[in-house]
Amino acid sequence: MTMHSATLAIDETLRARRAAGEKVLHLGFGEAGLPVPAGVAAVLADAVRRNGYGPVAGSAEAREAAAGWFTRRGLPTGPEQVLFAPGSKALLFALVLALPGDVVLPRPSWVSYAAQSALAGKRTIGVPIPAGAGGVPDPERLEGALERARAEGAEPGVLVLTVPDNPTGTVARAEDVRAVCGIAERHGLAVVADEIYAELVHDADAARALPRAVDHLPERTVVTSGLSKSMALGGWRIGFARLPEGAWGERLRGELVGVASEIWSSLAAPMQAVAARVLEDPPEVLAHIAAARRLHGAVARAVHAEFAAAGAVCRAPEAGFYLYPDFEPVRERLAARGVRSGAELAAALLERYGVGVLAGAAFGDAAAGLRARVATSLLYGETEAERWAALRADAPAELPWVAASLGHLRDALAGLTRG
Ligand code: PMP
Numbered sequence: 001m002t003m004h005s006a007t008l009a010i011d012e013t014l015r016a017r018r019a020a021g022e023k024v025l026h027l028g029f030g031e032a033g034l035p036v037p038a039g040v041a042a043v044l045a046d047a048v049r050r051n052g053y054g055p056v057a058g059s060a061e062a063r064e065a066a067a068g069w070f071t072r073r074g075l076p077t078g079p080e081q082v083l084f085a086p087g088s089k090a091l092l093f094a095l096v097l098a099l100p101g102d103v104v105l106p107r108p109s110w111v112s113y114a115a116q117s118a119l120a121g122k123r124t125i126g127v128p129i130p131a132g133a134g135g136v137p138d139p140e141r142l143e144g145a146l147e148r149a150r151a152e153g154a155e156p157g158v159l160v161l162t163v164p165d166n167p168t169g170t171v172a173r174a175e176d177v178r179a180v181c182g183i184a185e186r187h188g189l190a191v192v193a194d195e196i197y198a199e200l201v202h203d204a205d206a207a208r209a210l211p212r213a214v215d216h217l218p219e220r221t222v223v224t225s226g227l228s229k230s231m232a233l234g235g236w237r238i239g240f241a242r243l244p245e246g247a248w249g250e251r252l253r254g255e256l257v258g259v260a261s262e263i264w265s266s267l268a269a270p271m272q273a274v275a276a277r278v279l280e281d282p283p284e285v286l287a288h289i290a291a292a293r294r295l296h297g298a299v300a301r302a303v304h305a306e307f308a309a310a311g312a313v314c315r316a317p318e319a320g321f322y323l324y325p326d327f328e329p330v331r332e333r334l335a336a337r338g339v340r341s342g343a344e345l346a347a348a349l350l351e352r353y354g355v356g357v358l359a360g361a362a363f364g365d366a367a368a369g370l371r372a373r374v375a376t377s378l379l380y381g382e383t384e385a386e387r388w389a390a391l392r393a394d395a396p397a398e399l400p401w402v403a404a405s406l407g408h409l410r411d412a413l414a415g416l417t418r419g
């Protein structure tokens with residue numbers, strides 16, 4: 001049986017608890033938690049009467065806009081290389097269906113890659129991430145893992161990279177991206193580069209230097225992205241993919257359009273109008289994303305400090321709105337409280353302290369590990385007014401409602417790890 005995806009399930013659980021009157025700190029879900037800029041809302045309102053299905057790959061105007069968007073980001077792209085869908089999640093699944101072979105994943109990695117690969121009847125080959133940053137398999141271990149997988153009857157065909165990464169909130173090192181692409185090339189793998197967090201690198205210099213698989217393996221790398229994270233439009237379900245130039249890319253595009261035509265037909269026409277506008281990079285949109293990037297960075301750093309103070313080790317946040325703390329250094333203290341696994345850690349935080357996080361096992365990590373994914377993007381406020389204030393604040397972690405949440409977390413972590 002296919003389970004309710006862990007991210008969406010925890011969101012529903014935590015919201016239901018809140019609705020029932022419980023005080024719950026929601027660190028479970030990667031929803032970007034920001035309001036919609038007025039100009040973008042107006043585009044949707046103006047497009048509400050567009051009720052035709054349109055072409056499966058997306059309207060010419062939306063694909064032109066996406067092609068320009070990639071091109072301005074250093075990746076020359078024509079509109080015929082672009083495919084829209086209701087969320088990049090749908091595109092990732094279509095890719096897993098259309099590309100031959102089993103799926104190689106960094107471990108940990110986002111919950112849905114392995115679940116989608118199982119839905120497609122494929123095996124998953126999980127390879128641990130390097131110590132510094134996630135989103136790529138450790139190049140030192142990838143080749144051996146591929147050989148072992150083949151010896152066990154698997155046929156590795158697709159390598160998924162997440163740069164920047166969910167769940168670790170980090171950006172893979174350029175040399176690791178280059179190395180894993182070299183291995184992918186030698187082993188005939190296709191690369192799916194999930195770049196949905198690419199606009200949300202906190203540091204501007206690091207953002208310009210974002211390492212990209214497509215620079216190393218241009219003919220066999222598919223890039224996926226969308227507006228769920230950068231523009232906080234998750235519920236509008238706007239995703240898109242860039243297929244490589246050349247015969248391989250053209251064939252794959254045909255197969256993806258085939259899958260799309262049989263499952264979702266097209267991205268909702270009003271949403272294509274939104275994509276066409278947002279992907280032209282108008283000043284209001286660029287300013288909104290720049291403010292979001294500052295906010296995500298500031299709050300992620302403040303939450304990181306709480307985990308570090310409680311004795312967890314945690315990679316410093318570099319992009320997006322996630323942290324991946326590891327409570328191994330305080331294992332004995334947790335054991336004294338009956339917590340011996342990631343699942344028990346998440347359960348204790350929720351049941352004893354009203355803090356919702358996801359255990360590392362949801363991301364394919366070892367069950368015995370004391371790791372959890374912490375999403376920080378639902379701390380910005382409950383109301384639109386609070387969220388706008390957070391977006392505009394110089395010191396968002398000091399806003400009363402954000403500070404109160406940080407206090408809730410501090411007390412919970414102190415209670416859980418007290419000696
Ligand atoms: N990839 C990653 C790494 C994600 O975290 C998400 C979050 N939903 C997605 C893809 C899918 O996003 P969407 O379907 O909203 O484009």
Ligand code: GLU
Nearest residue numbers: 007008028029030031166
């Ligand atoms: N990607 C988000 C997360 O990891 C939520 C949405 C989803 O998983 O589809 O929490």
